[in-house]
Amino acid sequence: MTLPGTRAEAAAERLPGEAAPKVVTAPHPLRRLAALGVLVLLAMAASALITNPAWEWDVVGQYLFAPSVLRSVVLTLHLTALGIVLGFALGTVLALMRLSPNRLLAGVAFGYVWLFRSVPLILQLLFWYNLALLYPRLSFGVPFGPGFFDIGTMDLISPLAAAALGLALHQAAYAAEIVRGGLLSVDPGQREAAAALGIPRARRFLRIILPQAMRTIVPNAGNEIIGLVKGTSVVYVMALPELFYQVQVIYNRNGRVMALLLVAAIWYIALTTVLSVAQYYVERHYGRGRS
Numbered sequence: 001m002t003l004p005g006t007r008a009e010a011a012a013e014r015l016p017g018e019a020a021p022k023v024v025t026a027p028h029p030l031r032r033l034a035a036l037g038v039l040v041l042l043a044m045a046a047s048a049l050i051t052n053p054a055w056e057w058d059v060v061g062q063y064l065f066a067p068s069v070l071r072s073v074v075l076t077l078h079l080t081a082l083g084i085v086l087g088f089a090l091g092t093v094l095a096l097m098r099l100s101p102n103r104l105l106a107g108v109a110f111g112y113v114w115l116f117r118s119v120p121l122i123l124q125l126l127f128w129y130n131l132a133l134l135y136p137r138l139s140f141g142v143p144f145g146p147g148f149f150d151i152g153t154m155d156l157i158s159p160l161a162a163a164a165l166g167l168a169l170h171q172a173a174y175a176a177e178i179v180r181g182g183l184l185s186v187d188p189g190q191r192e193a194a195a196a197l198g199i200p201r202a203r204r205f206l207r208i209i210l211p212q213a214m215r216t217i218v219p220n221a222g223n224e225i226i227g228l229v230k231g232t233s234v235v236y237v238m239a240l241p242e243l244f245y246q247v248q249v250i251y252n253r254n255g256r257v258m259a260l261l262l263v264a265a266i267w268y269i270a271l272t273t274v275l276s277v278a279q280y281y282v283e284r285h286y287g288r289g290r291s
Contacts, residue, residue, distance in 0.1 A: 059259035063250065064266065072246035073267055079232045079242060083167030084225055090168065091175025098180050109176065116173035122234050125166040129238050131157055163235040167228065174224055182217035183209065214286040222279035226272045243267055 049055060063069055097109035116124070132153040139150040157165070186209050194204040233244035241249070243264055251260035 054258060055262060056256060056259040059256050060262050060266070063247075063260060063263050066250075068241075068246055068250070069243070069263060069267070072241050072243045073271075075241060076229065076232050076243045077271070079163060079167060079235065079240075080225070080229050082164040083171050083228050083232075086164070086168035087171025087228075088175045088179070088221070090172035091177075092179050094172060094176035095179035095183065098176065099183060113173045113176050116170055121166070121170050121231065122237060124170055125163060125235060125238060128157065128162040128166045129159060131162070159238050159240055163238055163240055167232070167235075171224065171228060175221070178217055178220045178224065179213075181220070182213035182215075185216040186212045211286060215283075218279065218283050218286055222275070222282075225279075226275050229271050229275065230268060 094109045094112060097105040098113075100106055100109075135153055137150045137152055138156060190208055190212065191204070194208050199208070232242050235242055236245035236248065239245070247260040247264045251257045
């Protein structure tokens, strides 16, 4: 049985010995012209980067793997890891609170997301960095009762801790919406079917709901992680020697501004490229069985 309009029907209607019709691709001159134009622009950009001595590629090579720059890259990765792990851990809790039927929990989670998405990250970092101006000492004890011991805020919250805290709390607001959107993307029938089969709630969430939600969570989470790698440059206001701050220190000393900025750009591109590749494989893992 052949379907009308298909190749099978055309083959059935051909006479014995008759040659198959030749398929000719339609010409697209404008598409080829556009591709040629893009190729010329890329060649011009590459030539401008290579032949212009103002880029000072020898200076770039000199500082690209300098010990101080490598230490700043490690600090950048450290801040990114703390911000992502703590941010998504808190964001997951906030997302579950937003989905809770308890109005108080949902309202508190909504207020948190509203507040931390409304205040710029640099202001949040400066607030935590200067927390000692508001609370010189932090007391630990019974709520609204006597304190058992206290500690100086400056001793408890170092500049690195303030930066990690600010990044994590800021990231949690966005992570909460990413996780909430992923959980809402799962068909409610999946939850109902799992509940009808008597599957425990924790197993139902970890083995049925979460793997499907990850298909939506991973792309958005990957964008947030990559954005946070670059967003760590904001902590330069706290004089932490992350990548952007360190290249500023170097070019303020030797005057090689463009070369040192190019060093930072190369490292940011390398870090985000590695994260993009990892994101691709994680997406492929959770996309199995889905075309």
